[in-house]
Amino acid sequence: MGMGKYQWFIFYLCGFGYFLDLCWAQAGGLVGSAIIQELGIGTDHAGDLSTAFNTGLTLGAFTWGLLVDIVGRRWCFNITCLIASVFGFLVATPSSYGAICFYYLLVGFGVGGNIPIDATITIEFLPKNHRWLLAALSTFQPLGTVFASIIAFCVIPSHSCGADLPSCNTGETPCCTKDSNIGWRYTMIILGGITFLIFLLRFVAFRFRESPKYLLSKGHDAKALDVLYSVAHFNQRPQPTLSIDDFRALEFEDDSIGSYNSDVPINGGQHEARPPAVREVLIGGFSQVFGHLRGLFKDKRNAYLFTVLGVAYIADFWSFSVVGYFLPLILRDKGVDAEQSTADTYRSYVWIYLPGVTATLVAARFMEIPRVGRKWSMVVSAGLMGVSLALYQLVDSIPANIAFNAMEYWFQSLYNALLYAYTPETFAAPFRGSACGMLSTLGRIASIIAPIASTHVYNGSHSPGVLWLGAGGAWISMFAIALLPGDTRGKQAF
Structure with missing residues (x-):
């Protein structure tokens, strides 16, 4: 089908996932000093915000990387941005450093899945002669860093406490109040809004169809073909000539090469009828999910x-x-x-x-x-x-x-x-x-x-x-x- 509208939509929407990865990572460093000053955080805990975010990224990369092959590309593609946006808004609400770190960890959990998910989706829809776009996806990462820096530059200096003001938690006056240090919260809210907008673009404005290669790997041949036909229609291209009969012919060839019947009768030709043991159920379920x-x-x-x-x-x-x-x-x-x-x-x-x-x-x-x-x-x-x-x-x-x-x-x-x-x-x-x-x-x-x-x-x-x-x-x-x-x-x- 070549490189049509559908593929370009995929490229830009996946690029926004890369954008969010470094946008949120940069944001933590930009707002950290303002949070530390307002809440009076000691130097021994100054790095907790970064540690929390990196922990979330780690958990997110592992979890979403597995889930994208288990439950499919589509839901992971959408849910990661929703999680990041919701908890991005929540980061701006508490005045407790522990709560801020916890919410930022969950932002990292959502964002952490973007690169493995978006790279996987992009390659499975790109034609071979356009795979250079996989590297071009990373263009969105420095753009995300620059965007976060510009937002912070516009908002934080004019809405921050003076550098010499102590935290109000020390009991000293005058001090760095929440109202006079609202800039870092505005930054988080703006980035949360951008993330939610990207979620809406992915989930509402554009209908992402499941990857045909994922569907084939799960044995859903008819659904894979349906996606191909839908993409061709969206791109206003001729319908693919591939049919379900082609898949059946391939399966017939595989079966005819040689296989064995594992359903062997026992007890004089009668099948043993017994409920599966708990161990067999657990192992079978684990194998089905992670096989x-x-x-x-x-x-x-x-x-x-x-x-x-x-x-x-x-x-x-x-x-x-x-x-x-x-x-x-x-x-x-x-x-x-x-x-x-x-x-x-x-x-x-x-x-x-x-x-x-x-x-x-x-x-x-x-x-x-x-x-x-x-x-x-x-x-x-x-x-x-x-x-x-x-x-x-x-x-x-x-x-x-x-x-x-x-x-x-x-x-x-x-x-x-x-x-x-x-x-x-x-x-x-x-x-x-x-x-x-x-x-x-x-x-x-x-x-x-x-x-x-x-x-x-x-x-x-x-x-x-x-x-x-x-x-x-x-x-x-x-x-x-x-x-x-x-x-x-x-x-x-x-």
Whole structure:
């Protein structure tokens, strides 16, 4: 059917899922200082908001990654955005730090499923000659980061307490009141509204049909054909020539190759009639729900791919999590950020993340270059990401901070766009979402552990060890990618 209106709708709606992933991640860092000041949170709990969100992302990636192969793409596609929007609104309501962290964890739970779900859906509707759009999906991630930064820049500085005001929880006056510090709540409400609008676009404005490849993997041949006919009608294209008789002919061929009858009569030709034991019911139910994972771990090729990509995801997320956590601390100890106002800080975020949009477009182009393709583009971009992290030791001013941060984020965006595109291509439809979700889960876990594990290396303004840990993670990810088999250009696991 080619690339029609339906496929473009899928691309943009899935792109909005990528948009939300980094939009909400960026928002936590933007509002964190305002929340800490208003509620009087100590430095020992200042990172709890980020930890809660990352925990939600981890749980979401694992849960939704499995569910997309169990209950289907359609409901997961819609529910994740609904969950994120509802709890996004709720984040703005309480004045308890524990409640705020809990609601933000649930936002992360909803958002965490977007990348494995949206990548899976996109590849299953794209024609082969448009698979470069898988990398272009990641363009929405830096756009999400920039959007959150712009909202914060417009709202928070003009609706925040003075930097010298203490929390009203200390009993001192004057203090930072809720009404004078409403900017971070406005930010959460605006992002919650944007997320709800995306949910409405997915669920109401556009009728998403279940993926035909998912339906085929579950044996629903007629429903899969119905989706093909519906998409062709939506695109105003001729009806497909594929019919249910074609599937029946294939099944007849499979049956005629050879099979055995497991329904063997016993007791003199009489079948034993007995109720199934509880153990059999439990095992049978578990196998029915999670049986699709057998193809992922029993096949040597898939097991090898999952292992190598698992190392790549863990090292990649480790890398940018270590540096993302410690760079602001290193710069603060150098006295660099003391020169910036709140508005200047948010403006800097825009300059840092906006160039990342071009990186994902470059990734989409590199995917289709012969003898370069996905694999070697990932190797080069991961290596340069590590180099840019190591060079960050040269930063000693605000312009240098913005320039080097933008460079690192550019290579990070290039690498991740290619990695997120390669992953769904290499696994078959019955366990594609589960593989993507579990790999994303491994990365999310690494992003939680990395800052904690690296704490003892941090040594104030002189902390090259932290930067080398971040660069080393990028280079380990690079070597793992180099161990992958041939490129997926022009191929796809079914």
